[in-house]
Amino acid sequence: xxxxxxxxxxxxxxxxxxxxxxxxxxxxxxxxxxxxxxxxxxxxxxxxxxxxxxxxxxxxxxxxxxxxxxxxxxxxxxxxxxxxxxxxxxxxxxxxxxxxxxxxxxxxxxxxxxxxxxxxxxxxxxxxxxxxxxxxxxxxxxxxxxxxxxxxxxxxxxxxxxxxxxxxxxxxxxxxxxxxxxxxxxxxxxxxxxxxxxxxxxxxxxxxxxxxxxxxxxxxxxxxxxxxxxxxxxxxxxxxxxxxxxxxxxxxxxxxxxxxxxxxxxxxxxxxxxxxxxxxxxxxxxxxxxxxxxxxxxxxxxxxxxxxxxxxxxxxxxxx
Numbered sequence: 001x002x003x004x005x006x007x008x009x010x011x012x013x014x015x016x017x018x019x020x021x022x023x024x025x026x027x028x029x030x031x032x033x034x035x036x037x038x039x040x041x042x043x044x045x046x047x048x049x050x051x052x053x054x055x056x057x058x059x060x061x062x063x064x065x066x067x068x069x070x071x072x073x074x075x076x077x078x079x080x081x082x083x084x085x086x087x088x089x090x091x092x093x094x095x096x097x098x099x100x101x102x103x104x105x106x107x108x109x110x111x112x113x114x115x116x117x118x119x120x121x122x123x124x125x126x127x128x129x130x131x132x133x134x135x136x137x138x139x140x141x142x143x144x145x146x147x148x149x150x151x152x153x154x155x156x157x158x159x160x161x162x163x164x165x166x167x168x169x170x171x172x173x174x175x176x177x178x179x180x181x182x183x184x185x186x187x188x189x190x191x192x193x194x195x196x197x198x199x200x201x202x203x204x205x206x207x208x209x210x211x212x213x214x215x216x217x218x219x220x221x222x223x224x225x226x227x228x229x230x231x232x233x234x235x236x237x238x239x240x241x242x243x244x245x246x247x248x249x250x251x252x253x254x255x256x257x258x259x260x261x262x263x264x265x266x267x268x269x270x271x272x273x274x275x276x277x278x279x280x281x282x283x284x285x286x287x288x289x290x291x292x293x294x295x296x297x298x299x300x301x302x303x304x305x306x307x308x309x310x311x312x313x314x315x316x317x318x319x320x
Contacts, residue, residue: 062090135160
């Protein structure tokens with residue numbers, strides 16, 4: 001079978017599609033015929049040897065996927081599924097632990113299914129587990145036109161929150177609005193725009209996948225007992241520091257969001273998360289915006305486009 005592999009840790013420019021042995025599933029694994037794979041930030045880091053998980057090359061990329069079941073406990077052959085793993089899913093066949101494989105509702109395509117697990121489970125964990133989101137609260141989303149950003153907008157809407165999307169261009173604003181954002185503001189001057197939108201009260205939650213220079217103004221945009229959720233540092237400007245006196249004076253929190261480290265060591269937790277998302281999928285509030293669909297051989301180009309901030313929504317790779 002074919003798989004997208006990292007042969008040397010020299011980045012996405014040097015990925016290879018290679019013939020590799022078919023996987024041998026364990027007793028708790030689901031063997032899946034893969035139809036689509038998501039393009040994910042961990043793939044980019046893995047290709048450069050910069051991720052916290054460091055498999056020995058050669059290894060197969062691919063974090064989230066969708067396809068049909070060949071065999072495995074709890075699923076019927078031919079059943080449509082989506083799934084997620086630290087790596088190894090960008091192949092024509094994959095074996096994934098049953099805890100990380102989910103029934104894919106018929107209302108979603110395989111491409112949409114491959115766009116779901118990593119981003120939407122991260123968003124659900126951020127908002128519900130770490131952010132304690134409540135209906136009627138206001139959630140500010142940075143990087144709102146990207147995969148995690150659009151997922152966060154939709155999951156927040158699913159919980160009954162008002163969403164404010166922060167984007168760098170008007171084009172990205174249209175993507176965020178199409179994903180369901182109630183309000184859209186430009187990154188330049190977002191603090192003042194948010195103050196105007198909230199009548200000076202501030203927002204209840206900030207979901208920050210950007211970091212860098214926006215961090216301090218994000219803190220200043222929080223209302224009393226607001227929560228700033230740190231999901232990532234896509235800006236690449238270094239890791240910001242927190243002046244803790246600001247937390248004390250304004251009664252606000254900064255909370256880390258490490259979904260993988262939490263979910264992957266708690267059997268059954270991801271299944272509970274998926275069940276929380278299913279009603280949002282069925283209602284239509286969760287429907288992943290697909291940016292670009294790449295051919296299997298173009299996996300590396302998809303990662304480069306994401307690295308250069310060209311990605312709108314979630315990019316996917318069609319396997320078959």
